[in-house]
Amino acid sequence: MTPPPARRRRTGAQGSAPAHNLPRRGTVRRAQVITTYGIGSLIAVDQESFVVSGLDEADRSWSDNESPRIHERRLARLLDVDHFRLPPASDDKSRDGLRVRRFPLMHSCPECNDLQRHRDFNPPAGRSVCGTCEADLVPSRFVVACESGHLGEFPYWQWVHRSTDRSAAAAGQCGGKLKMRTSGRTSSLRSILISCTCGKAPEVSMEGSFRRNALKDLGLKCHGTRPWLGTSAPAQECGLPLRTLQRGSSAVWQPVLKSALSIPPWSDGRADPLAEHWEELRKLDSRAEVEMCLKFAFKGEIPIPIDEVMELLDAEREEDSDGESDPTLDHRYRALRNKEYERLRSGNDESEHSHEEQFVCETPLGDQSVLLPLGVTGPMLVKKLREVRALKAFTRLADPDSTTESKEMPLSGSPLRWLPAMEVRGEGVFLRLDNDRLGTWEKAAAVAARVERMRTAHQRVLEQRAGDPSSVVPSPATPRMVLLHTLAHVLINEWSLDAGYPAASLRERLYAADDMAGVLIYTATSDSAGSLGGLVAQGEPDRLDRAIRSAVHRAEWCSSDPLCVESEASGTGGTNLAACHACVMLPETSCEHNNILLDRALLVGTPEDPRLGFFANVLEQ
Structure with missing residues (x-):
């Protein structure tokens, strides 16, 4: 896809030349600067080709009006920056926009x-x-x-x-x-x-x-x-x-993207004025020291009560990686997900918070017992949701992965205290799998054998991509992770048919660990498919029951069967089993793992072993 053709040359007031006198070559959307035409990427405009310039001059060329700051403390701490900035949204009267350089030079x-x-x-x-x-x-x-x-x-x-x-x-x-x-x-x-x-x-x-x-x-x-x-x-x-x-x-x-949900106590925006001071505040031990530091920084007028500041500091320390003296980015990202999982489980009521609250998660009113035969529990209606997605770096030749940080290319020649990011405000549905039933299922020998084949293939891919073999982290492939991942994909496909959402406008967020077994499906765009209530309505127990049953029955058969269900290996490096574009794969914008580690046999079983599937009892009813 190429951007629209170049528009007329910009002019300033009274027809004078713009401040930098740079010709406009085309336009891109803000979201594309994070996902498609980011820093270091090649972009085609009409008959010309350019590379998007680095951020070294962005502090001067990106104006505050066209490229405002956004804050998400949990993600900023993970990426070691002070804040984020939206890519510039420019028009004919803009002083500047996203810089590009001609590349390749050979014509x-x-x-x-x-x-x-x-x-x-x-x-x-x-x-x-x-x-x-x-x-x-x-x-x-x-x-x-x-x-x-x-x-x-x-x-x-x-x-x-x-x-x-x-x-x-x-x-x-x-x-x-x-x-x-x-x-x-x-x-x-x-x-x-x-x-x-x-x-x-x-x-x-x-x-x-x-x-x-x-x-x-x-x-x-x-x-x-x-x-x-x-x-x-x-x-x-x-x-x-x-x-x-x-x-x-x-x-x-x-792109190497990292994202975080805005959850309490950070989701009401009251802590944003303190964004550049948290690192100093974390070094202080007492309330008096914190108060003195803030009075000095804000000339005596602290923007929020000191009690709230102390609560925020306590919440931040709770998110520290336990047992890790020098935690890696992967460990810190896992701790971030753990906090989100806890908040999604507990929820919060909209009536208890101010209008500025950006996270509202409530228990559905319907009878949840209808979901017990499915092994699904704890559905939550996420009526308000804010996600910040930051462009951390980029890679070439290999898909970005947590094990390839040494091969990530930074966005600027010198370190910056900010990164480009986009924010999505929408809604979603959160659900969990029953721990007892899940524990029994994942111990089955046939289940473990299938997932082990995928894990071995994925580990081999990670080792090939890693610059230092000793720093390769284990593959995240486990029975519950592959099951949750495949379930999220079939639900997104089901809701795209039943609820009228394009599959590319929905996104998954997986919570799979020894103490977590949940999935959040939410709107991934901020356009007309964003926050209209249609997705939240699918989380009511009776509708969710029908959607899961329909999705499982639909996954029972693929137009590529029997080749698909009997596949010994598929996907990149053999990291999938029974999964293809005709059954469970999704647009790249919807999947957290680049359409790998999928196997619908773990949902519905195989012709040789129908009991392999977690939802095998649903097919028998």
């Missing part, structure tokens, strides 16, 4: 077939056309990247001269000019032909350039280039193997 002309840097075509100011032919220039379709997140130009010189003197080719000293043409015989890489006018190398095609070792065989390694930070950012020698990628490939950029 070709479809008329004269020249292949060279954009500036060497001598294009007129503000246009991307060949200075000789007046034809629109075509950005290079190919880029190179490494698993550490670096990005670079495809080495056309080396590719053409691979059978000649590589040192001269690397320095561009052969004396010729590169040409690119298409034979037109096929649409494959074999039809894209590269040549050099020096005559020392034969014309070669791009076939084979995507082989894993294609560039390694040429003696090429990553030089650590980071074009999104500009030419001022020095390249750090990397040395990792380079891979050729299509410019529009999803492997070029994958």
Whole structure:
């Protein structure tokens, strides 16, 4: 997907030039800056291609009006920042917006077939056309990247001269000019032909350039280039193997997102003025010291009562990772989820809080005993919900995972005390599985054997992606986690049919651990499918009972059966079993785990072993 075409050039008051005099190249939505066109990603606008610039200059270019601050203390503490900022929402009168830089620099002309840097075509100011032919220039379709997140130009010189003197080719000293043409015989890489006018190398095609070792065989390694930070950012020698990628490939950029729900006592917004002072306050021991610190910071007028400040400090200390002297991000994120699970279980009543309360979770009025035969308990209606989703970093070539932090690429060249984020206000339904029944089911040998196959495959994938094998964390695949994950997927599919919600507008949030077995399904967008009450209505026990039964019966059969249900391995690296796009997989925006660790056989069983499924008794009724 590409953004809309560029709009007219911006002007200031009385038609004067804008403050920075930068032409507008296109528009993107705020949510896309977090999920699709974030920092370091490639974005296509009409016939041009750009890389989204880093955040080093954002403090100056992002105005407070167009890019306001948002606060979520629990997530800010997890990511070690003071606050978050919404990406700039700009219009024709805006001073600035999201900065981009031209990338890749290599372009070709479809008329004269020249292949060279954009500036060497001598294009007129503000246009991307060949200075000789007046034809629109075509950005290079190919880029190179490494698993550490670096990005670079495809080495056309080396590719053409691979059978000649590589040192001269690397320095561009052969004396010729590169040409690119298409034979037109096929649409494959074999039809894209590269040549050099020096005559020392034969014309070669791009076939084979995507082989894993294609560039390694040429003696090429990553030089650590980071074009999104500009030419001022020095390249750090990397040395990792380079891979050729299509410019529009999803492997070029994958966001590393972290999110948190706003839960009491942080969900009424009263603590926001103290956002930049919590680290200092946590170092103080007594109430008197806290009061003195705040009076000094706020010139004597503390924005909230000191009693509430002390309660907030106590709540924050409760969320510290127990038993961990130096907790990792994964441990701290797990502690954050534990607190959310406790709050979702206990709930709170809207009538007991102010209008500013952003979290309202109530027990449904209907008879919950109808859910007992299903093994489902504790449904809660989350009538008001706020989630903050922050872009922490990004990866290339590999999906982001908690074990690959060493391969995450930061959003700026220098450390920042804030991150770009978006907030979603919506509603949801929370439910839990009966602990006794779940405990008996997950001890079954057949269940454990199926999940062990998935866990082994996932662990192997994690080890392959990790930079340091000794730092690989265990796979989260357990019987209850896979069961909850698959149940969430079939419920989202069911509600997308029954309640009229697009599947992409719903999202799962899993709570799976030894002491947790719950799932929250909530609206994941802030548009018209956000908070209209339709999803909350599905949490009433009688409706929830019908939805679960219908979803389980629907999962009993897949249009790809028997291949799907009898599959020995599917998905990325064999991390799924009985799961495909025809039955339980969801849009990427809805799934927390990139559509892996799914198996509908754990819901409904298999033809050989129907009792394998947690909901097998539902199918017998």
